[in-house]
Amino acid sequence: xxxxxxxxxxxxxxxxxxxxxxxxxxxxxxxxxxxxxxxxxxxxxxxxxxxxxxxxxxxxxxxxxxxxxxxxxxxxxxxxxxxxxxxxxxxxxxxxxxxxxxxxxxxxxxxxxxxxxxxxxxxxxxxxxxxxxxxxxxxxxxxxxxxxxxxxxxxxxxxxxxxxxxxxxxxxxxxxxxxxxxxxx
Numbered sequence: 001x002x003x004x005x006x007x008x009x010x011x012x013x014x015x016x017x018x019x020x021x022x023x024x025x026x027x028x029x030x031x032x033x034x035x036x037x038x039x040x041x042x043x044x045x046x047x048x049x050x051x052x053x054x055x056x057x058x059x060x061x062x063x064x065x066x067x068x069x070x071x072x073x074x075x076x077x078x079x080x081x082x083x084x085x086x087x088x089x090x091x092x093x094x095x096x097x098x099x100x101x102x103x104x105x106x107x108x109x110x111x112x113x114x115x116x117x118x119x120x121x122x123x124x125x126x127x128x129x130x131x132x133x134x135x136x137x138x139x140x141x142x143x144x145x146x147x148x149x150x151x152x153x154x155x156x157x158x159x160x161x162x163x164x165x166x167x168x169x170x171x172x173x174x175x176x177x178x179x180x181x182x183x184x185x
Contacts, residue, residue: 038063042099046101055134132148133152
């Protein structure tokens, strides 16, 4: 557990990149685009835990078609601000064979986690496999050829938190998107 003073200092020193209203507008645009592709397919929506929890909840509340919801948990961060080796904690329990699948995550950064998730899901032979991320980071370090099918907002190449993304396991609940300040402890 981190010291409360450090956590409060991180939030106070953070730079707000997107206000809550801008994030809500991004969810509306994402949901509209996704619905246009998924309507009539009775898809499986897979939430990538833990960061994808808030984006998934925000999106599925905006859909007015039947869907099945499941989750997976694969992580590289484990409470840190830099990724390590991929660790699978939970695989989806839903049979994905011949189903349309939408994978929802918080952010597409370098893409190592998403690439491994997609490889594992393709082995289950879904009919269609789509990806959505609330954020996409602007940089050149992404896994070659990897992109999300649906992206809400682009962010600069900084460590960001809020709207599901965390700072060392904290601050996921913030309704805006923040970047670490220069004086982060």
